[in-house]
Amino acid sequence: MNVFIYFLLAMLVLVANIVATITGFGMATILLPVLSLFIQPQEALYFSAVMHFANDPYQAFLFRHAQMNWKLFFTFGIPSVLATIMGAYGAITIAAEYYNRILGFFIIVYAVFVFLRPTWQVRATTTNAMLGGSISGFTGGLLGLSGVIRSAYMIVFFTSKEAYLLADGLIAGVTDFARLAVYTAKMPLPRELVLTIAISLPFVFIGTYIGKQLVSHLNEKQFKRIIAVGLVAIGIK
DSSP states (O other): OOHHHHHHHHHHHHHHHHHHHHHSOOHHHHHHHHHTTTSOHHHHHHHHHHHHHHHHHHHHHHTTTSOOOHHHHHHHHHHHHHHHHHHHHHHHHSOHHHHHHHHHHHHHHHHHHHHHOTTOOOOOOHHHHHHHHHHHHHHHHHHSOOHHHHHHHHGGGOSOHHHHHHHHHHHHHHHHHHHHHHHHHHSOOOHHHHHHHHHHHHHHHHHHHHHHHHHTTOOHHHHHHHHHHHHHHHHHO
16 A cells, blocks of 8 residues: 555544544444455454554543443443454454455445434333344444444433443443454454554544544534434445
């Protein structure tokens, strides 16, 4: 890749992290389609996982003063971690051409669902937390697309945007660590991919910080509207 491509990917990471910090999702949806133009799908998945894992603890740190819902952390987080490990092994073993078809099929199905049911929400129950953790964890490990599903299930448990983003950062952090561990153990890493990750990492923190500043200027009603619009936009895309 030439210098322009590195610059393009760095700016993409910056924008993706601003969006992800405000909404709690969207980074992989922005990164994966573009990355797949330059590198293999599984390498794009690895790159996205590293960017996510760098973002997660920093996001949680920025919102550390919010009240943490520890019950949700365990009821949502444990199923998410177990499911993402299974999904990650699936991502590694599937051939690239079939992987692209599965990813495309998932995006289409989800887009149709959100388009037809844009105001759909789950009830804030323990069963739904475990179900949401399992579904989002598996799709995250397999396809790198967990944030949209995680947000759709988690947002109903919160009245505070800061508390939601704190929980999202912590739950996403343990989940992304689990899938990244599987990818690292089983996937060979080209030197060029390592260089791309090193160049892009600083823009994770810059984008997350900018997103945090924008969140502080939103009230709860505006924040939830942005979440809803983001869910619909990702689905239509």
